[in-house]
Amino acid sequence: MDTLLQQLINGLTLGAVYALVALGYTMVYGIIGLINFAHGEVVMIGTMVAFTVIVSLAGSGMPPLMILGIGLLISVLVCMALGWSLERVAYRPLRGAPRLTPLITAIGMSMVLQNVAMIIWGRNYITFPPMIEKHIFTVGGATFTNVQVAIVTLAALVMSGLIYLVHRTRLGMAMRATAQNPQVASLMGVDINRVIAMAFVIGSALGAVAGCMVGSYYEIAHYQMGFMLGLKAFTAAVLGGIGNLAGAMAGGILLGVIEALGAGYIGQLTGDFLGSHYQDIFAFIVLIVVLMFRPSGLFGERTGDRA
Amino acid sequence: MLEVTGLRVSYGGIQAVRGITFHVNEGEMVALIGANGAGKSSTLRALARLLEPAGGSVRYRGKELVSLPPYRLVGEGIALVPEGRGVFPRMSSLENLRMGAYARNDKAEIERDLEHVLGHFPRLKERAQQTAGTLSGGEQQMLAIGRALMSKPRLMLLDEPSMGLAPIMVQKIFEVIRTVSLEGMTILLVEQNAKLALEVSQRGYVMESGEITVTDESKKLLADPKVRAAYLGE
Numbered sequence: 417m418d419t420l421l422q423q424l425i426n427g428l429t430l431g432a433v434y435a436l437v438a439l440g441y442t443m444v445y446g447i448i449g450l451i452n453f454a455h456g457e458v459v460m461i462g463t464m465v466a467f468t469v470i471v472s473l474a475g476s477g478m479p480p481l482m483i484l485g486i487g488l489l490i491s492v493l494v495c496m497a498l499g500w501s502l503e504r505v506a507y508r509p510l511r512g513a514p515r516l517t518p519l520i521t522a523i524g525m526s527m528v529l530q531n532v533a534m535i536i537w538g539r540n541y542i543t544f545p546p547m548i549e550k551h552i553f554t555v556g557g558a559t560f561t562n563v564q565v566a567i568v569t570l571a572a573l574v575m576s577g578l579i580y581l582v583h584r585t586r587l588g589m590a591m592r593a594t595a596q597n598p599q600v601a602s603l604m605g606v607d608i609n610r611v612i613a614m615a616f617v618i619g620s621a622l623g624a625v626a627g628c629m630v631g632s633y634y635e636i637a638h639y640q641m642g643f644m645l646g647l648k649a650f651t652a653a654v655l656g657g658i659g660n661l662a663g664a665m666a667g668g669i670l671l672g673v674i675e676a677l678g679a680g681y682i683g684q685l686t687g688d689f690l691g692s693h694y695q696d697i698f699a700f701i702v703l704i705v706v707l708m709f710r711p712s713g714l715f716g717e718r719t720g721d722r723a
Numbered sequence: 724m725l726e727v728t729g730l731r732v733s734y735g736g737i738q739a740v741r742g743i744t745f746h747v748n749e750g751e752m753v754a755l756i757g758a759n760g761a762g763k764s765s766t767l768r769a770l771a772r773l774l775e776p777a778g779g780s781v782r783y784r785g786k787e788l789v790s791l792p793p794y795r796l797v798g799e800g801i802a803l804v805p806e807g808r809g810v811f812p813r814m815s816s817l818e819n820l821r822m823g824a825y826a827r828n829d830k831a832e833i834e835r836d837l838e839h840v841l842g843h844f845p846r847l848k849e850r851a852q853q854t855a856g857t858l859s860g861g862e863q864q865m866l867a868i869g870r871a872l873m874s875k876p877r878l879m880l881l882d883e884p885s886m887g888l889a890p891i892m893v894q895k896i897f898e899v900i901r902t903v904s905l906e907g908m909t910i911l912l913v914e915q916n917a918k919l920a921l922e923v924s925q926r927g928y929v930m931e932s933g934e935i936t937v938t939d940e941s942k943k944l945l946a947d948p949k950v951r952a953a954y955l956g957e
Contacts, residue, residue: 586825589818589821589822589825590825592811592813592814593811593814593822593825596811596813597809597811597812599773599805599809600805600809600810600811601811601822602794603773603793603794603796603797603803603809604797604823604825604870604874605794605795605798605825606794606825607792607794
């Protein structure tokens with residue numbers, strides 16, 4: 417029972433991060449049908465930038481929360497600029513090219529970003545200086561920290577903001593229209609180039625927030641961390657039904673919980689043959705099962721009309 | 724109001740429209756008729772810039788349109804009701820109509836026009852909250868026309884509004900088109916149903932393999948034995 421509750425809490429934390437990253441994949445896919453495989457690297461850059469800002473401000477005597485806030489803000493701004501540039505430089509010239517071309521470009525951009533990060537931040541693991549004094553709460557035998565509470569709360573706020581944006585603003589309406597029929601959207605006066613750019617910018621901002629969360633949760637960062645995180649978030653997006661915002665949110669949380677439960681019980685399941693460091697396999701089992709039995713995802717939006 | 728000179732459209736190496744010249748005067752309804760594949764829809768799509776014209780000039784109220792980016796056309800007062808309706812399937816009818824007014828920012832007038840459009844189509848009022856993808860073909864056509872009206876256009880381009888609809892629905896749609904025209908709207912109508920199109924319009928152009936072959940008042944075209952033989956099934 418302790419394990420169950422504990423792993424549910426851990427899964428929720430992890431899931432909140434996956435959900436934010438998954439939204440970046442799903443927004444871009446929903447609008448231009450591209451799986452932006454460089455998105456994981458945008459998240460990694462977000463973590464790295466936050467790291468640099470926090471480390472350089474750590475000795476300044478500013479209150480720690482303020483330093484964290486500045487780190488988050490700069491990281492979000494840098495990632496927004498990065499997302500905008502990616503679309504402008506790498507994907508826009510390929511609009512109208514066969515679908516495989518931008519996909520391969522995305523993989524290429526992912527490698528470029530990894531290598532740039534390696535040059536800037538080095539090839540070793542870097543440790544985040546602990547900025548928040550950790551408080552540990554205990555409920556029914558399970559423990560969680562104030563960092564986890566902050567992650568889940570912030571994720572909920574950011575996602576509510578996104579829902580508001582998409583359903584209640586002019587830009588959101590333009591985004592939905594473009595996703596459903598770009599040609600007709602442009603007839604209505606929507607500048608679809610701008611909408612596509614905004615999908616990248618907003619997705620990257622969410623990714624930066626997720627990157628900062630990962631950094632402050634695990635307290636380490638590495639130039640290759642975006643790869644696995646990106647793949648898992650992509651899995652979450654597919655699980656929820658890629659192109660569907662609510663699906664990405666639900667898929668992220670669900671995947672986080674599945675993974676945490678898997679990690680918690682894998683020892684018992686395999687007679688201690690496999691340990692909890694095998695938790696990564698669960699995400700991919702989920703991916704394979706979804707692709708085999710329900711490729712349109714749980715929230716099954718038909719992907720056929722968006723080819 | 725609209726002056727098209729030497730318009731050419733080609734795709735995939737095929738010339739769909741081979742340098743046609745025609746015009747639409749303010750307040751009139753002009754029909755562009757012809758067989759399937761004659762280049763009518765390509766002409767309309769090129770005017771709305773869904774296709775890049777390969778050559779020629781499109782002057783609208785004295786302004787050259789070919790150099791404008793497509794999304795700016797609606798601001799100039801041009802609205803296309805696309806072939807196959809092109810409603811936003813996962814938005815409600817009401818949201819579709821509001822999308823029509825996307826380029827406008829005169830809030831109070833948008834609300835007034837919304838009432839006016841729903842007055843044309845009481846059926847859409849009943850279906851206001853329903854997702855557009857679940858509407859019938861005729862209702863979607865009404866929605867597409869209503870959405871175009873919401874942009875407050877001066878010139879409406881209608882692409883095959885009767886396509887795939889039951890005869891009773893076609894009648895209803897054309898009643899509305901006639902009403903809108905009587906309210907003073909300038910309309911360019913592309914239609915395979917030549918009889919219907921010539922009955923509601925004042926002038927007509929007949930297209931054949933990418934060229935305009937005959938033009939006259941619609942009444943005279945309706946009486947022309949050659950037109951009757953080729954397009955009215957006599």
